[in-house]
Amino acid sequence: xxxxxxxxxxxxxxxxxxxxxxxxxxxLALNNDSFPTALESIRAIPAxxxxxxxxxxxxxxxxxxxxxxxxxxxxxxxxxLLMGRSRGVASFFNPLLMxxxxxxxxxxxxxxxxWLGIGDLSKTLVIFLGVSLPxxxxxxxxxxxxxxxxxxxxxxxxxxxxxxxxxxxxxAALPEILTGCRTGLVLALITMVTxxxxxxxxxxxxxxxxxxxxxxxxxxxxxxxxxxxxxxxxDAAFERMRQRLVRWSEPQFDIxxxxx
Amino acid sequence: MNGRGVTTDLLLGLIPITLLLAIWQGTVSFGLAPPTxxxxxxxxxxxxxxxxxxxxxxxxxxATLFRLFAGFLIAVVLGIAIxxxxxxxxxxxxxxxxxxxxxxxxxxxxxxPALLLLLGFGHESKITLVAADALFPILLSTYxxxxxxxxxxxxxxxxxxxxxxxxxxxxxxxSAAPSILTGCRIGLVISCIVxxxxxxxxxxxxxGHVLITAARTFQAVDMFVPLITISLLGLILNGxxxxxxxxxxxxxxxV
Numbered sequence: 014x015x016x017x018x019x020x021x022x023x024x025x026x027x028x029x030x031x032x033x034x035x036x037x038x039x040x041l042a043l044n045n046d047s048f049p050t051a052l053e054s055i056r057a058i059p060a061x062x063x064x065x066x067x068x069x070x071x072x073x074x075x076x077x078x079x080x081x082x083x084x085x086x087x088x089x090x091x092x093x094l095l096m097g098r099s100r101g102v103a104s105f106f107n108p109l110l111m112x113x114x115x116x117x118x119x120x121x122x123x124x125x126x127x128w129l130g131i132g133d134l135s136k137t138l139v140i141f142l143g144v145s146l147p148x149x150x151x152x153x154x155x156x157x158x159x160x161x162x163x164x165x166x167x168x169x170x171x172x173x174x175x176x177x178x179x180x181x182x183x184x185a186a187l188p189e190i191l192t193g194c195r196t197g198l199v200l201a202l203i204t205m206v207t208x209x210x211x212x213x214x215x216x217x218x219x220x221x222x223x224x225x226x227x228x229x230x231x232x233x234x235x236x237x238x239x240x241x242x243x244x245x246x247x248d249a250a251f252e253r254m255r256q257r258l259v260r261w262s263e264p265q266f267d268i269x270x271x272x273x
Numbered sequence: 274m275n276g277r278g279v280t281t282d283l284l285l286g287l288i289p290i291t292l293l294l295a296i297w298q299g300t301v302s303f304g305l306a307p308p309t310x311x312x313x314x315x316x317x318x319x320x321x322x323x324x325x326x327x328x329x330x331x332x333x334x335x336a337t338l339f340r341l342f343a344g345f346l347i348a349v350v351l352g353i354a355i356x357x358x359x360x361x362x363x364x365x366x367x368x369x370x371x372x373x374x375x376x377x378x379x380x381x382x383x384x385x386p387a388l389l390l391l392l393g394f395g396h397e398s399k400i401t402l403v404a405a406d407a408l409f410p411i412l413l414s415t416y417x418x419x420x421x422x423x424x425x426x427x428x429x430x431x432x433x434x435x436x437x438x439x440x441x442x443x444x445x446x447x448s449a450a451p452s453i454l455t456g457c458r459i460g461l462v463i464s465c466i467v468x469x470x471x472x473x474x475x476x477x478x479x480x481g482h483v484l485i486t487a488a489r490t491f492q493a494v495d496m497f498v499p500l501i502t503i504s505l506l507g508l509i510l511n512g513x514x515x516x517x518x519x520x521x522x523x524x525x526x527x528v
Contacts, residue, residue, distance in 0.1 A: 024371035032375065047390040101285060108286035109293070115507020116500055117466040120473060120481065123488035124496055127310050202380045207470055218383075222474075225386040233386050240383040248378035 025245075047230050054234035061235055067220055071239070074205055074216040077133055081140025082201045089148035090190055094182055096149070097156020110146065118143040119207035131212040136205070143204035144197040151193025155186030191255045198251055202244050217243075312494045321498045330483075334502065337468055337479040340396060344403025345464040349457060352408050356415025357449075361441065377409045382467070385474060399471040406467045407460035411453070418452025419445050451525060454518045461514055465507045469499075 020027075033051045040050040049057075061067050096103040118139050129135040159182050167177045183190075209218030217240055224232035294314050300306045301313040308316075324330040359369040385402050392398040422445050430444045431437075472481025480499040487495035 024367075025374045028371035028375045032372075045391075048387075100282075104282035104285045105289060106286075108283075109289040111508065111511070112290065112504055115462050115465040115511070116504045117469040120469055120484060120500060120503075123484065124493075124500075127491075127493065128306075199378050199380065203382050206380055206382050207474075210474060221383065221386060225389070230390065233390070237383050237387055241379045244378045244380050245375060 047228075049231045049234055053231050054238060057231040057235035058238060061220070061232065061239065070215050070220055071217045073133075074209065074218070075243075077137050077216070078140055078201050078205045081137045081204075082144050082198065084137075085141045085144035085197065085201075086148055086194060089145040089193075090152050090183075093149040093152025093190070093193075094156045094178060094186065096153045097159070097186070098178065098182060103153070106149075110149065114146055119204050119211065122208050122211045126212055131214050136208045136212065136216075139208045140201050140204045143200045147196040147200060148190070148193040151196070152186060152190045155189025155193075156182050158189070159185045188259045191259060195248065195251055195255070198247055199244060202240070202247070206240060308493075309491070310493055312497065317494055317497045317501070320494050321501060324498055325502075333479055333483055333499075334506075337472065337481070337503075338506070340399045340403060340471075340479070341464050341468045343396070344400045344468065345407055345461060347400070347404040348407035348411055348460055348464070351404070352411030352456065352460070353415050353453060356412045356453075357419050357441065357445065359412075360416050360419035360449075361445070373409065373412065377413070381406045382470060385471060389475060394475055394477075399468060399476070402471050403464050403467050407464045410459040410463065411456040414452045414456025414459075415449060418449030421452075422448045451522060454514075454521065458511065458514055458518075461510055462507060465503060465510070469503050 033055075037051040040048050092106070096106055121142065122135065122139055125135040125138060129138065163181050163185065164177055167181050172180065205216070206218035206221070209216035210222045213219050213223065217236065221233060221236040221240065224230075224236060297311070297314050301308060301311055355369060359366045381402060384405065385398070388398040388401050392401060426444050426448065427440060430440050435443065468479070469481045469484075472479035473485050474481075476482040476485075480503055483499040484496055487493075487499075
């Protein structure tokens with residue numbers, strides 16, 4: 014039993030190792046100059062992390078991501094909850110959001126760059142835009158599904174509208190909101206990489222695509238591993254926090270419902 | 274929902290869009306932003322109408338659509354197949370689950386350089402990226418839908434003598450359909466976004482390439498046209514998917 018539990022816990026790690034092994038074999042089989050083996054790429058990682066400038070770049074990326082993600086969550090959750098509880102607010106914002114949704118947020122980068130420059134502000138703004146839509150959508154869905162009876166009981170006991178929103182709707186919608194935040198987290202990482210690819214000034218995406226342009230293939234693949242590891246670690250940390258916050262709710266997805 | 278409610282909702286929804294356009298026009302008219310950086314909306318839509326009838330621009334749209342559909346369809350087929358298999362078979366589940374745990378939160382755009390090096394600069398690398406990105410929401414919602422099918426339904430079908438292979442297609446697949454279609458909807462939006470990004474990074478055609486070309490030559494008007502086009506494409510495709518959903522789920526209670 015304990016052995017089984019151990020295997021279940023280690024399964025993601027085993028999957029990582031399996032993928033790396035497949036990569037190694039594929040690279041050896043193809044024997045292509047532009048496709049280094051997994052071992053070669055892993056060996057290139059310390060060189061990147063030793064470089065002080067690269068480290069500053071990666072930290073700058075993470076800082077932009079944290080600011081963009083944080084502000085997006087703070088703005089989107091109240092908006093989504095309001096939309097879920099009031100039909101007027103919902104029909105006011107819904108068409109606008111539907112129009113914006115399929116626009117790739119990183120594609121706004123060239124336009125935003127014209128106005129705000131290529132600095133932190135435009136990149137953070139793009140991340141903010143990318144994160145806010147899924148969070149709004151999931152908060153909206155979560156708030157819509159709150160049981161009416163609970164709200165009626167709350168109203169009968171004299172809670173004001175604001176109190177009902179923060180003390181009944183917010184906790185009830187929390188599992189759904191956190192699903193949205195998890196999606197938003199992955200999107201933040203993607204938008205971060207693409208925005209830095211477009212405005213090559215600093216950041217992890219900048220190192221990745223510069224290495225691609227200069228044909229330093231082991232650096233390219235090492236950066237892919239680093240960015241991938243960032244995604245997996247952030248997701249795992251978020252999942253741990255989620256489990257703590259909504260322990261009462263049934264575990265809907267124990268595999269991440271993140272997208273893109 | 275009565276007819277009047279719908280029209281009020283529609284009118285209410287038009288307010289922010291009109292407001293946005295008005296602010297846009299206002300900033301240009303009052304000289305807050307130079308027209309070279311922010312062209313007036315009328316100008317942009319005129320330019321778009323002009324572009325839409327030219328053969329070269331239609332070629333770009335077709336290239337984008339081809340990649341979008343190819344990637345999306347691969348993702349739908351693979352996602353539904355793997356999702357169902359993982360929900361039905363514990364062995365496959367044990368293999369798929371940790372893989373998905375690792376691969377789903379991976380930012381796939383970061384894989385694009387690797388795909389470029391392996392598959393070249395043509396359609397293949399972009400289609401693979403779109404498929405990889407759209408796959409996971411479809412896979413996860415199929416898995417979720419198929420693993421929450423009511424056990425009683427399966428038992429009844431078995432009691433009625435349905436062979437196991439038919440139970441999959443006659444019981445599990447239909448009852449997972451709402452969830453699968455929700456996943457497809459998310460996958461479609463993602464496909465729109467990713468195909469555009471891939472074309473922005475490296476391409477010789479497609480809407481993303483139009484945007485990048487315009488950005489490099491500081492043609493602000495031409496930068497807005499592909500953005501609005503992809504937004505419209507997303508809306509149209511979403512509408513088509515909604516219609517397909519309404520048709521496929523016509524027997525279901527409101528979903």
